[in-house]
Amino acid sequence: MKPLLMGTNLKMYKTAAQTQDYLAALQTLTQDLRSDVTLFVIPSYPALERASNTVKDKAILLGAQNMHPEEQGQFTGEVSPLMLQELNLDIVEIGHSERRHVFHETDEQENRKVLSALDHGFTALLCVGETAEQKASGISDEVLAMQLKIGLSGVKPEQADHIWVAYEPVWAIGVNGVPASADYVRERHASIRRVLTQLFPALEIPVLYGGSVNPQNAEELIVQPNVDGLFTGRAAWEAEKFNALIRQVLPLWQRKQS
Numbered sequence: 001m002k003p004l005l006m007g008t009n010l011k012m013y014k015t016a017a018q019t020q021d022y023l024a025a026l027q028t029l030t031q032d033l034r035s036d037v038t039l040f041v042i043p044s045y046p047a048l049e050r051a052s053n054t055v056k057d058k059a060i061l062l063g064a065q066n067m068h069p070e071e072q073g074q075f076t077g078e079v080s081p082l083m084l085q086e087l088n089l090d091i092v093e094i095g096h097s098e099r100r101h102v103f104h105e106t107d108e109q110e111n112r113k114v115l116s117a118l119d120h121g122f123t124a125l126l127c128v129g130e131t132a133e134q135k136a137s138g139i140s141d142e143v144l145a146m147q148l149k150i151g152l153s154g155v156k157p158e159q160a161d162h163i164w165v166a167y168e169p170v171w172a173i174g175v176n177g178v179p180a181s182a183d184y185v186r187e188r189h190a191s192i193r194r195v196l197t198q199l200f201p202a203l204e205i206p207v208l209y210g211g212s213v214n215p216q217n218a219e220e221l222i223v224q225p226n227v228d229g230l231f232t233g234r235a236a237w238e239a240e241k242f243n244a245l246i247r248q249v250l251p252l253w254q255r256k257q258s
């Protein structure tokens with residue numbers, strides 16, 4: 001049975017000390033779930049070192065929220081793959097909606113980061129999602145196909161098993177987000193799956209859903225075909241609540257697999 005993927009991006013929340021407390025609690029609470037759930041947390045850069053000292057035996061996989069594609073250079077304020085390699089991380093998150101829409105990153109930039117992350121041994125978690133305007137224009141699937149085809153361009157088939165995709169509609173994310181309906185998520189995940197199968201026919205790249213996931217909608221989301229896990233923001237930022245959410249969806253995930 002495939003493990004359920006459950007993760008959270010802490011965004012610009014939690015100091016290093018708060019991240020340490022959170023991870024220590026989450027690690028203890030989820031101890032019995034190791035073989036059933038692949039759990040990951042993506043803290044802020046300054047919290048990464050403490051985070052990796054807190055987590056034992058990869059009980060929780062850790063990731064960075066962003067990465068510059070070059071190993072070093074005149075890029076003030078950026079963090080390189082070599083710097084992240086020293087921190088014992090597994091994942092680099094690339095193209096989160098806030099990177100694309102607040103910091104104006106392009107698909108071509110996300111692509112360079114994906115290729116560099118893979119070359120440096122990380123799992124590249126590529127986030128894709130359409131804006132409210134694109135949805136209203138009926139071009140969601142075209143936008144997703146473009147983000148995937150450009151974002152994953154040049155990925156060697158032998159590296160593609162280190163790709164995860166998160167579908168995060170921009171209009172569904174954050175405090176002002178409107179949760180996506182399960183029907184809408186099913187349709188978009190089917191369309192993402194078609195593109196990924198076209199790109200990498202031999203692989204089943206995991207596709208997570210994210211955007212206002214909460215205890216009210218998590219069950220109907222996880223049972224949808226082609227939803228391999230949930231990528232949660234606010235609803236996962238207290239260890240007890242995240243643990244409860246994981247336990248809420250795990251039986252449904254397991255039933256879907258059987």
Ligand code: PGA
Nearest residue numbers: 173174211212232233234
């Ligand atoms: P949210 O964040 O669950 O708080 O909407 C999701 C995300 O940005 O990944």
